[in-house]
Amino acid sequence: MIIQPLIRNNICVNAHPTGCAVAIRRQIKAVQEWRAKQGTPKDAPHTALIIGCSSGYGLASRIVAAFGFGATTIGVSFEKEGSDSPTQISGTPGWYNNKAFDSEAKTAGLNSLTINGDAFSHATRKQVIEAAQKMGKKIDLVIYSIASAVRVDPDSGELYRSATKPIGEPFTGETIDCMTGKISTISAEPATAEEAANTVKVRGGEDWALWTRQLAAAGVLAEGVKTVAYSYIGPPLTHAIYREGTIGNAKKHLEMTATELNKELKANLNGEAYVSVNKAIVTRSSAIIPIIPLYLSVLFKVMKGQGTHESGLEQMERLFAERLYTGASVPIDENGLIRIDDLEMAPKVQNEVKKRMATITQENFAQIGDFKGYRHDFLATNGFDIEGVDYTADVESVERI
Ligand SMILES: NC(=O)c1ccc[n+]([C@@H]2O[C@H](COP(=O)([O-])OP(=O)(O)OC[C@H]3O[C@@H](n4cnc5c(N)ncnc54)[C@H](O)[C@@H]3O)[C@@H](O)[C@H]2O)c1
Numbered sequence: 518m519i520i521q522p523l524i525r526n527n528i529c530v531n532a533h534p535t536g537c538a539v540a541i542r543r544q545i546k547a548v549q550e551w552r553a554k555q556g557t558p559k560d561a562p563h564t565a566l567i568i569g570c571s572s573g574y575g576l577a578s579r580i581v582a583a584f585g586f587g588a589t590t591i592g593v594s595f596e597k598e599g600s601d602s603p604t605q606i607s608g609t610p611g612w613y614n615n616k617a618f619d620s621e622a623k624t625a626g627l628n629s630l631t632i633n634g635d636a637f638s639h640a641t642r643k644q645v646i647e648a649a650q651k652m653g654k655k656i657d658l659v660i661y662s663i664a665s666a667v668r669v670d671p672d673s674g675e676l677y678r679s680a681t682k683p684i685g686e687p688f689t690g691e692t693i694d695c696m697t698g699k700i701s702t703i704s705a706e707p708a709t710a711e712e713a714a715n716t717v718k719v720r721g722g723e724d725w726a727l728w729t730r731q732l733a734a735a736g737v738l739a740e741g742v743k744t745v746a747y748s749y750i751g752p753p754l755t756h757a758i759y760r761e762g763t764i765g766n767a768k769k770h771l772e773m774t775a776t777e778l779n780k781e782l783k784a785n786l787n788g789e790a791y792v793s794v795n796k797a798i799v800t801r802s803s804a805i806i807p808i809i810p811l812y813l814s815v816l817f818k819v820m821k822g823q824g825t826h827e828s829g830l831e832q833m834e835r836l837f838a839e840r841l842y843t844g845a846s847v848p849i850d851e852n853g854l855i856r857i858d859d860l861e862m863a864p865k866v867q868n869e870v871k872k873r874m875a876t877i878t879q880e881n882f883a884q885i886g887d888f889k890g891y892r893h894d895f896l897a898t899n900g901f902d903i904e905g906v907d908y909t910a911d912v913e914s915v916e917r918i
Pocket residue numbers: 568569570571572573574575593594595596611634635636637661662663664665666747748749794795796797798799800801802803
């Protein structure tokens with residue numbers, strides 16, 4: 518079977534198994550080389566649980582924890598298995614990423630266990646707890662990197678949907694077609710109170726708190742454990758749809774949860790809980806937010822021009838090496854947040870991005886934005902456009918990689 522990208526409404530709905538595997542191997546190699554130069558810090562984690570391990574920031578965190586620091590990793594994600602049925606095109610990219618990760622970890626002699634299940638359910642938490650007990654391991658790092666549109670409350674069974682909407686007023690902004698670069702204007706109606714509350718339920722800190730408390734109660738967290746969840750703030754031009762919108766509200770809840778969890782962990786396990794504010798990157802969930810693809814294209818061009826551009830993997834290398842595991846206390850800002858979005862938010866970058874965003878047209882977009890880089894990252898998250906992969910070759914089975 519020949520697999521070509523299938524794009525619907527700026528979402529790539531299929532994945533290339535070989536492309537995903539090659540991309541993972543390349544990222545692992547990059548981290549191994551980085552580690553060879555960097556060495557392993559004394560306080561590096563030994564056993565990391567990554568909730569949302571199969572793509573984006575969670576996957577990057579897992580690769581750094583395992584191949585950068587030699588940690589045993591337990592990964593949780595919710596992915597669709599590849600199948601050779603004629604009606605199913607392929608599994609989700611995360612499915613192939615996990616397969617490739619586990620196979621490479623095995624080759625490198627690293628312990629890894631991947632659980633495919635709903636992170637919001639008590640059953641998955643139980644599975645993780647039992648796995649840690651069986652391994653005889655205490656978890657000293659928990660990364661919470663879930664991005665989901667829906668959540669079933671594990672106690673009531675009720676399903677909640679998140680919405681990426683402004684609050685109070687409609688939002689109109691430009692966006693780009695991920696494949697053609699065509700700029701268009703789209704609008705989003707303001708969220709209802711119910712939509713806003715549901716988004717907090719899905720994307721806020723409630724589930725992270727459940728994880729942390731249940732893991733602690735089961736005795737599988739190590740003394741000095743660190744737990745980190747991820748957030749985004751971004752520049753004012755994205756605030757109406759992001760930071761001051763429904764998702765931003767949920768992120769503020771996540772940030773408040775960090776304060777509570779930090780107190781609890783400190784008291785019980787001499788542990789710590791943080792929210793790390795990361796740079797905007799192209800992941801499966803960020804491509805569908807209005808204005809974000811256009812902003813990212815311009816941001817990439819500016820950061821590449823200034824020599825400060827980072828991939829998600831490079832962000833996570835820096836988070837681990839320069840924030841979490843320095844042998845000293847974790848640096849935080851005045852709001853208690855880890856800032857690894859410092860290079861994105863640097864005035865030199867933001868002033869230039871703002872200037873370009875104000876003058877952008879379809880005609881000058883190719884010069885002032887990095888659409889090529891954006892498009893590559895968009896396709897690469899699904900295993901397409903990966904250098905060295907022959908996309909005209911037959912993929913024998915979408916189940917295997
Ligand atoms: N993408 C960005 O630009 C960016 C920037 C800063 C912060 N963040 C934050 O980083 C976190 C991860 O986002 P991402 O962009 O890497 O997302 P992503 O879509 O690449 O990854 C999301 C992960 O969550 C998992 N997941 C989703 N629902 C699940 C469920 N019910 N059970 C188990 N696993 C589930 C997926 O399997 C996947 O592993 C989010 O909190 C996001 O807000 C993202």
